[in-house]
Amino acid sequence: MKDEGGSVAKTNSGNFFEDYEIGQVLEHAVPRTVGPGERALYHALYPERRALYSSDQFARDSGLPESPLDDLAAFHVVFGKSVPDISLNARANLGYAEGRWLKPVFAGDTLRAQSEVIGLKQNSNGKTGVVWVRTKGINQRDETVIDFVRWVMVKKRDEDAPAPSTVVPNLKNALEPADLTIPSGLDFSDYDFGQAGERHRLSDYAIGEVIDHVDGVTVEEAEHMMATRLWQNTAKVHFDATQREDGKRLIYGGHVISMARALSFNGLANAQIIAGLNAGAHANPCFAGDTIRAWSEVLDTAETSAPGVGAIRLRLVATKDGSVGELKDEDGRYLPGILLDLDYWALIPL
Amino acid sequence: MKDEGGSVAKTNSGNFFEDYEIGQVLEHAVPRTVGPGERALYHALYPERRALYSSDQFARDSGLPESPLDDLAAFHVVFGKSVPDISLNARANLGYAEGRWLKPVFAGDTLRAQSEVIGLKQNSNGKTGVVWVRTKGINQRDETVIDFVRWVMVKKRDEDAPAPSTVVPNLKNALEPADLTIPSGLDFSDYDFGQAGERHRLSDYAIGEVIDHVDGVTVEEAEHMMATRLWQNTAKVHFDATQREDGKRLIYGGHVISMARALSFNGLANAQIIAGLNAGAHANPCFAGDTIRAWSEVLDTAETSAPGVGAIRLRLVATKDGSVGELKDEDGRYLPGILLDLDYWALIPL
Amino acid sequence: MKDEGGSVAKTNSGNFFEDYEIGQVLEHAVPRTVGPGERALYHALYPERRALYSSDQFARDSGLPESPLDDLAAFHVVFGKSVPDISLNARANLGYAEGRWLKPVFAGDTLRAQSEVIGLKQNSNGKTGVVWVRTKGINQRDETVIDFVRWVMVKKRDEDAPAPSTVVPNLKNALEPADLTIPSGLDFSDYDFGQAGERHRLSDYAIGEVIDHVDGVTVEEAEHMMATRLWQNTAKVHFDATQREDGKRLIYGGHVISMARALSFNGLANAQIIAGLNAGAHANPCFAGDTIRAWSEVLDTAETSAPGVGAIRLRLVATKDGSVGELKDEDGRYLPGILLDLDYWALIPL
Incomplete structure (x- = not known):
């Protein structure tokens, strides 16, 4: 943990392609507690009106304890945490796969994020490579609330660095319905279509x-x-x-x-x-x-x-x-x- | 509730003049729980400084349990809910009358809205008409918190549709002081003019x-x-x-x-x-x-x-x-x- | 408290240089309750990521009861309250000194502000003067949470008004470490550098x-x-x-x-x-x-x-x-x- 002293650069220059290896787990920094402020801002920034995320009452009538944070807000918080370690030197955000929302995020929850490197492939130009990571959002009870794969094209720091062994993960083209996790207690039997719009x-x-x-x-x-x-x-x-x-x-x-x-x-x-x-x-x-x-x-x-x-x-x-x-x-x-x-x-x- | 099938247009095209009839009650969609996020955003968006809406302590000293949501924020939430049913095809928002704030709205309250059609008058051009509605905002305890009349000029879908009987509601030019509802417990006897500004x-x-x-x-x-x-x-x-x-x-x-x-x-x-x-x-x-x-x-x-x-x-x-x-x-x-x-x-x- | 009647100007024209005197205490208006909305807006407006202000969990692991409002947000609230009385007619905000954060501000706290005039010096042009004030932010328990000196150049209302005796406060060039107040309970012994970033x-x-x-x-x-x-x-x-x-x-x-x-x-x-x-x-x-x-x-x-x-x-x-x-x-x-x-x-x- 100890640095060599005051002369070392203090700022984060991010990771380059040769900094990643298969199986490496990156614990992303800055846990974040979310709450009613984030929820209101989500409604101010996007014209989102789905009733389950707008009304605590509608959420309770659907079997949830209260209205959760928008699923995409949870995704953005987790994604954002991964940026300094994964995509600060990214040339392109190439794709997503196997994203699963496993638990709703409620006001007061604290999210942190980690990513595991699951694929590496140097590009033929020798200047960049593709990195696949599986990123998890984890709450204060150590429950994984969201989990997704993304892959990015990252610059090499040193173009002469040797290429790693190519590992391309075997990803599903699409999740099967059986792969989906239904929030605990969710029940649409008495769904109010009128109130939902x-x-x-x-x-x-x-x-x-x-x-x-x-x-x-x-x-x-x-x-x-x-x-x-x-x-x-x-x-x-x-x-x-x-x-x-x-x-x-x-x-x-x-x-x-x-x-x-x-x-x-x-x-x-x-x-x-x-x-x-x-x-x-x-x-x-x-x-x-x-x-x-x-x-x-x-x-x-x-x-x-x-x-x-x-x-x-x-x-x-x-x-x-x-x-x-x-x-x-x-x-x-x-x-x-x-x-x-x-x-x-x-x-x-x- | 069942639609005819996948080929039917799914989006809301709003109501046209001939869709309204006197006495019709429209239950507007998407209930909304408001809280400290909406309150903070109100202060970020408008230079509002009135002490009763800024300080829980000032509100308590005035006999309220805590600082309520700004009265206009409550109005906007209720008004906003009525837009998809009342004014999506409106040419003009013509007027307001008999608006009453009946209960303060506090953090955690969930508001829904409904409107009753109380007036209809086709314009002489045959292309538009005026619709008067009385819109209510209702909280999670089924208490009406706000209640107002507005009238809008709405397009006809079909210019050949017959004109309805003209009904112009009898509205007060202004509420009498006796028509106003004072929030329960409100007491300005010990009002702190210094802190109020x-x-x-x-x-x-x-x-x-x-x-x-x-x-x-x-x-x-x-x-x-x-x-x-x-x-x-x-x-x-x-x-x-x-x-x-x-x-x-x-x-x-x-x-x-x-x-x-x-x-x-x-x-x-x-x-x-x-x-x-x-x-x-x-x-x-x-x-x-x-x-x-x-x-x-x-x-x-x-x-x-x-x-x-x-x-x-x-x-x-x-x-x-x-x-x-x-x-x-x-x-x-x-x-x-x-x-x-x-x-x-x-x-x-x- | 009683005004002379309806004909008097109702708006605040602020104070001018000759309105201040040494020892005068100005109680600034409009107390403000802060909460999770202000916190979320702070994160939306500034790229602030420090873990203690982002995560309740990180704050608890550092010995605080929860994540406080950003120290600068507390400063801005207190500073903002002083503007109508101190700097509405200011030509320039000249400096700050001896600012101390004495208590963290938590969601639900209500802040008010007061300033004491501690220095006055008319400028040689006779048109303006410098006013030094020590401004305090005070919470609902009457605890001072923040305290700072600032000085501003303020216009005179009447250029012929006599100059006050010059009083220039004796301010420290910098606080000594011993002048700093550490938040009660703060403990960085088990600080998580990884989560902090x-x-x-x-x-x-x-x-x-x-x-x-x-x-x-x-x-x-x-x-x-x-x-x-x-x-x-x-x-x-x-x-x-x-x-x-x-x-x-x-x-x-x-x-x-x-x-x-x-x-x-x-x-x-x-x-x-x-x-x-x-x-x-x-x-x-x-x-x-x-x-x-x-x-x-x-x-x-x-x-x-x-x-x-x-x-x-x-x-x-x-x-x-x-x-x-x-x-x-x-x-x-x-x-x-x-x-x-x-x-x-x-x-x-x-």
Whole structure:
């Protein structure tokens, strides 16, 4: 723990590709207690209206002790903690897989995060490599509340450093319904569709159905910076206008995820709880002044073991051009108006 | 509750004029639990400093159990819930009447809202009509905490639909002092004028007196959008810059109300509690970059049944040109610099 | 308490130089209860990550009952309350001295503020004078939680008013370590450097060492106005774009202090608690669009009486030009890129 003395650089320069090894566990710094302030800010920053996260009464009527913190807020807190160790020198956030929400996060909970390195592959240019980590969010009772894999492209510190053995983890394309964890006590048998805002239950959605969520939000620098800071995410590009010639700040991809998910209330108000993250791509960068819109495609549906609770697998797409239903060009590249392509499971009344 | 199947549009397109009928009760969606986060955000968004809403100790010394949520925050939450059912297709928010604050809202309370249609009048152009509703905010104990009438101009879906019988409700021009509800236990006998910030009591205000509140706030897009989202108000025009050629977003009229009321601290610091809303007009639209200022005119004063508690009826005017005391041109139209003309009752120490 | 009647101006025009006299005590208005909302907003507005203020668990492991409100948030609340009485007509905020944090502020605490006039000196131009005040923040148990001296240049109302006797208080250039108050129960013996984010303890810092905190934040109008309002600071120049030709608002100096202190996490993550403020200068004004960066210089180190707890005296410099280590030109004037020069004591594990 003892440093060599005052002359050593004190600031964190982050990890480079050659700093990672398979099986390494990184304990991320700065535990965080969340509460009613974070909840109110989430509602101020995103047009989220799902009743389970808005009303303690609705949550109790659904078998939970009170309204939890939004599932994505929990994700952002955990993700943010991993940034200084995983993605400070990242060139790109390449993907997500096998994300599972295991316990709701309630006001007063304290979250910490850790990541295990599960994959490494140096790129053929010898300058960068891909690192796969499984990141966990853990509460004050040492319970894992969230768990996901992400992989990032990281610079090498020294281009002459030898390449590690390539290990590419075997990841599921999508979680099975049986992989999902249902919050303890959840019961949608007496679900109040009127108070929730829409009357559509799982059986009203058809696989392949595309829902245009209609609304749009034009984003501002102050908002995305406040959101990203709230999650204690320290990546410079989100805050420092001198990093780019046009003075714009790159918007944290998670801000786009939360905005799109909130916009999807209109058409998916009853897809209350996020239970699994199958895949995700930040297709193009988002900047202040962009107007974010969203559409969803129903990919799958399933029953669960909990009373009245079904699962719906959704593709959630955020755009900055208002297009609906189109994703990629004929070469398989994302169209320039696409910001986000996310594949997730939500819990919804049967 | 069951939909016809996956092919039906899932999003809310709102109600049109011919969807309303006299006596119809609309239960608005998404109950909302409010708490210390909403309170802190209110203070971050508006320069509100009234002691009763800032200090639990001051509230206790005034006979309340703790500091309540700002009366306008309670209003905005209830108003916001009514938007998807009442004003999503509104062309204009025409007026308010008979607004009463019946119970303070405290941290932990859960609010829901319902509206009853009490008036309908098709316009002579056959394309729009006016709908009057009485909207109630109701807490988790089924107590009505707030109750107000508003009327909006709503588009017809089908211009050929027959006009309903015209019913124009008989509304009071202003509430009488006896119509006001005093929060249970309120007692201003030992009111601490020093801690409240001004020494003026009810008898220091003369009917007809005009108070220039002096201060100004230049508003920003990020602020009004955060405020409006916090109330879960979903009207597109407040968030989506592509709705107008100049890329500006129309600021929610309630944002102007809260800003003007907060500015009125300077000169009316002791007009602590809003008890009644007599009338209100959003005279001209407000946009980011406008500098909001405010002035008040004393319209009436009265005693109440509570110890040391008086009532003051105020005209609160918000401007974007810094004018004071002028409202309308010779043809009775609001001057272009006027944003808001609000008529309300506040409770103030005798 | 009784006013002369309705015709008297109701708004606060603030105090002028001739309104102050030595020994005068001003009880500042509007007590404020702080809570989890203020805490979350602090994290949204500043990139603050120090573990003691982020995690209740970390605070308990350090001997405190829970995570306190950020020390600077407490300072801002108290400072904000003093503005209407002290600096509404101030031309310049000239300096700080002898600032002491005496008790942590916890959620639910109610703060009020009072100032005693301890110095007066009319300027030779006869138009302005310097006022020194010692300002205290006091909680609901009448305990002083914070105490600091500041001096401001204030306009005279009447240039012909006679000059008061000059009294210049005898202030310490810096607090001695023995002047610092350690929060009751604080114990860093089992300090978790991993969770805190850096491994550097007091002995790792050398007097004279300069730390470049590397990160930068480009500030926005919406953010600094929300922050400044949150502290109920009412100074017009921070909110009203019509006060300057370029439409910019002067950013509250305390916003720069909090931003710089938060940025100093990177290199001083373990300088957890602010215990003393020795001196401070707002060297140049800060405006929206500026990118704030920070560097620190270690000025002194000391042990304290609490287990495992040391003290570190730091110069914290905020810049808008990214310079490091330079402060003044050859004539002793601050360089144009310097925003803040602050001298403070923090508590840090031995």
